[in-house]
Amino acid sequence: MPRKRFPIRPGAIVPKRETPDINPFKIIKYILVTDKAIELLHSQNTLTLIVDRKANKPMIKRAVEALFDVRVEDVRTLITPRGEKKAYVKLAKEYSAVDIASTVGIL
DSSP states (O other): OOOOOOOSOGGGGSOOOOOOOOOHHHHEEEEOOSHHHHHHHHHSOEEEEEEOTTOOHHHHHHHHHHHHOOOEEEEEEEEOTTSOEEEEEEEOTTSOHHHHHHHHTOO
């Protein structure tokens, strides 16, 4: 008769949950307004945001889509030398990043 097995890590068997629904205002700290950010805004239809350090790309995408009622095409992230997380959010062609910036009050 075979012996009953005991897993080493019983919690590893439990399926992982999806990313939790977090308040978009906690994920996005502020929109970055620099010369490079404004150039990307006009040329590549891209918003430059400073976000929470623990936020991942799907969380950032959902937060931008919820706050600004747009469709996000791509999210790229990096950690700055200051320790902040910067996200470059490219919007779909049917939406304008310049319009969003003007409604927020950047331009």
